[in-house]
Amino acid sequence: MQVMSCEMNCFIVTLLCFCQTGEQLGTTPNLKGIVFGRCYDYMTLNPGTRFDCESIWLHFKAAVLRQPSCNVTVEDYHEMFQLMTQNWPCHTSLFWSKTRPLMHSYSAVLPHLWTLEDTLVGYVFNDLIWCRQHVDTDFDFSACPEWSSCQNHPVYSLWVLASQNFAETACGNITVLLNGSISAAFSRMSMFGSVELDNLSPQRVHYVNIHVVASLTGPQIESCNQGSVVDLIQILQTRGFRWTCTDNDQMLMMLQCFQNQDSCRATNLKSVLFTQLN
Numbered sequence: 001m002q003v004m005s006c007e008m009n010c011f012i013v014t015l016l017c018f019c020q021t022g023e024q025l026g027t028t029p030n031l032k033g034i035v036f037g038r039c040y041d042y043m044t045l046n047p048g049t050r051f052d053c054e055s056i057w058l059h060f061k062a063a064v065l066r067q068p069s070c071n072v073t074v075e076d077y078h079e080m081f082q083l084m085t086q087n088w089p090c091h092t093s094l095f096w097s098k099t100r101p102l103m104h105s106y107s108a109v110l111p112h113l114w115t116l117e118d119t120l121v122g123y124v125f126n127d128l129i130w131c132r133q134h135v136d137t138d139f140d141f142s143a144c145p146e147w148s149s150c151q152n153h154p155v156y157s158l159w160v161l162a163s164q165n166f167a168e169t170a171c172g173n174i175t176v177l178l179n180g181s182i183s184a185a186f187s188r189m190s191m192f193g194s195v196e197l198d199n200l201s202p203q204r205v206h207y208v209n210i211h212v213v214a215s216l217t218g219p220q221i222e223s224c225n226q227g228s229v230v231d232l233i234q235i236l237q238t239r240g241f242r243w244t245c246t247d248n249d250q251m252l253m254m255l256q257c258f259q260n261q262d263s264c265r266a267t268n269l270k271s272v273l274f275t276q277l278n
């Protein structure tokens with residue numbers, strides 16, 4: 001788990017939405033209020049769930065402030081994660097890589113699907129940044145270290161453990177959404193390729209159903225039988241998973257159409273769908 005290549009950094013930077021500026025932002029202002037607010041919000045949105053938000057915050061704070069910023073390991077978060085344990089039904093886990101907007105529309109129309117962002121830990125910490133000051137044991141609100149300069153970045157370690165747990169819990173049929181318009185739809189540097197894939201269990205997972213989806217306006221660079229997706233299928237087969245793979249699934253293409261009317265007009269998707277429906 002020592003991978004900290006540029007691609008992984010870019011992934012996390014994108015995840016945190018400050019890619020364009022490249023600035024080293026500090027801890028998110030009002031971090032405590034946000035964590036508490038989201039934690040209570042989560043229980044309201046998911047009736048029947050009960051979590052000790054106060055205790056979660058205290059364990060989080062202890063994990064982050066105990067060590068220098070670049071030394072917060074996955075293990076440091078174990079106690080906090082024990083307070084956030086969850087189970088969800090089989091056949092609902094959705095994994096994705098470089099398809100975030102599409103993943104959001106997909107899980108909006110199929111609300112039974114579970115992504116990492118639907119788990120308590122994903123919901124609470126989504127898009128937040130945190131780190132400790134060098135000398136004082138308080139959060140550093142002015143700047144946090146670069147991902148690449150850190151062996152164990154506090155934000156990175158939390159997402160590794162969250163992704164690991166998310167994959168370990170997955171059962172039944174799972175769905176993987178990959179981007180067919182880029183040259184490494186499946187990458188060993190992505191969270192899916194570096195953490196989640198290795199933590200899926202062939203005993204628990206019945207089928208890995210892969211969807212390779214190109215953007216409406218193209219290009220179509222990878223597909224189920226071309227490029228890195230072939231490597232993924234090879235890995236799945238070696239590990240004894242059953243799998244299916246679909247290129248440009250009709251519903252996923254239609255969802256992109258709703259997202260972006262212009263690119264929809266630019267393609268002849270309507271006529272394609274019309275032909276298929278007849």
Ligand SMILES: *[C@@H]1O[C@H](CO)[C@@H](O)[C@H](O)[C@H]1NC(C)=O
Pocket residue numbers: 067068071
């Ligand atoms: C990093 O953490 C390890 C394990 O907790 C500890 O032994 C080590 O001294 C820490 N390094 C620094 C620079 O604080």
Ligand SMILES: *[C@@H]1O[C@H](CO)[C@@H](O)[C@H](O)[C@H]1NC(C)=O
Pocket residue numbers: 098099100101102179180181182213214215
């Ligand atoms: C694929 O990746 C490109 C480049 O990041 C992005 O613009 C596009 O929206 C993605 N396509 C899908 C279907 O997610």
Ligand SMILES: *[C@@H]1O[C@H](CO)[C@@H](O)[C@H](O)[C@H]1NC(C)=O
Pocket residue numbers: 091173206207209244
């Ligand atoms: C699981 O996936 C397989 C292959 O796509 C399919 O035949 C089966 O009906 C699916 N089962 C459920 C419960 O979705």
